[in-house]
Amino acid sequence: MAKVHFEQVSKRFGSGPQAVQALEPISLAIEEGAFTCLLGPSGCGKSTLLNILAGFEHPTSGQVLMDGLRVRGPDSRRGVVFQQGALFTWMNVLDNVAFGPLATGKSAAEAARIAAQYIEMVGLSGFAKRFPYELSGGMQQRVGIARALANSPEILLMDEPFAALDAQTRELLQEEIKRIWHETHKTILWITHSIDEALFLATEVVVMSARPGRIKAKFQPRFAQSNDPAVVASAEFVRMKAEIFGLLREEALTAQRQETER
Numbered sequence: 001m002a003k004v005h006f007e008q009v010s011k012r013f014g015s016g017p018q019a020v021q022a023l024e025p026i027s028l029a030i031e032e033g034a035f036t037c038l039l040g041p042s043g044c045g046k047s048t049l050l051n052i053l054a055g056f057e058h059p060t061s062g063q064v065l066m067d068g069l070r071v072r073g074p075d076s077r078r079g080v081v082f083q084q085g086a087l088f089t090w091m092n093v094l095d096n097v098a099f100g101p102l103a104t105g106k107s108a109a110e111a112a113r114i115a116a117q118y119i120e121m122v123g124l125s126g127f128a129k130r131f132p133y134e135l136s137g138g139m140q141q142r143v144g145i146a147r148a149l150a151n152s153p154e155i156l157l158m159d160e161p162f163a164a165l166d167a168q169t170r171e172l173l174q175e176e177i178k179r180i181w182h183e184t185h186k187t188i189l190w191i192t193h194s195i196d197e198a199l200f201l202a203t204e205v206v207v208m209s210a211r212p213g214r215i216k217a218k219f220q221p222r223f224a225q226s227n228d229p230a231v232v233a234s235a236e237f238v239r240m241k242a243e244i245f246g247l248l249r250e251e252a253l254t255a256q257r258q259e260t261e262r
């Protein structure tokens with residue numbers, strides 16, 4: 001059985017003439033351990049879909065099942081990493097990461113042990129006592145990932161986690177997240193605007209249409225198991241990239257028309 005089932009999930013924001021139909025009924029199954037990337041033009045409903053699985057938003061119709069049970073609100077089995085680390089600025093790295101385990105009743109010593117483990121996993125062992133303002137954007141995102149992992153979620157939900165980073169940092173962190181995925185076998189739902197990022201990381205790439213979001217195409221790239229950054233130069237990668245680029249361009253043009261007609 002799939003880990004997650006979106007069953008005919010639609011979302012409308014507001015009512016009357018101002019209402020926005022963000023998602024048409026969408027059905028999507030996410031297998032346990034899959035790395036699923038959502039790609040689509042701006043405003044097509046990617047974050048809405050992720051927020052519905054997180055439990056932050058409720059669908060207008062349909063339902064989301066996790067392990068066969070309906071998602072009714074946020075819970076610790078789903079960890080969310082935001083675009084900006086969303087760290088507690090007044091806490092050092094260790095305390096940020098230990099916060100979740102402490103909140104769920106672990107002792108201070110156990111929470112610190114768990115935090116240290118995940119801080120090491122994201123490569124920040126020497127920075128446990130630093131405060132967020134002392135860290136680069138890339139390091140803050142690593143802390144955000146460690147903080148999410150420290151709650152032992154079964155699924156990681158990541159909404160453009162690397163969007164604010166420079167290109168080199170982003171590429172290094174893509175390799176890191178792939179290594180962490182290989183180590184932890186977590187199920188990951190990831191939003192990105194980068195076709196390269198999606199193809200490099202994902203076991204399944206879901207391309208969405210312009211608003212109201214629908215699933216336009218799905219791809220199963222074979223690069224997620226590889227640790228070699230050079231896969232991006234392979235003929236298969238380049239071919240898939242061109243195909244997805246064509247699909248996204250059509251949808252981006254539609255989205256642009258919607259913007260100007262508003």
Ligand SMILES: Nc1ncnc2c1ncn2[C@@H]1O[C@H](COP(=O)(O)OP(=O)(O)OP(=O)(O)O)[C@@H](O)[C@H]1O
Nearest residue numbers: 013014020022041042043044045046047048049211
């Ligand atoms: N709380 C809300 N109230 C009203 N409209 C909303 C709300 N949240 C999202 N929307 C609208 O729903 C549509 C989908 O938004 P969403 O943020 O899910 O898109 P997205 O694909 O994640 O966009 P982007 O790639 O720009 O982040 C947009 O038109 C947005 O303006």
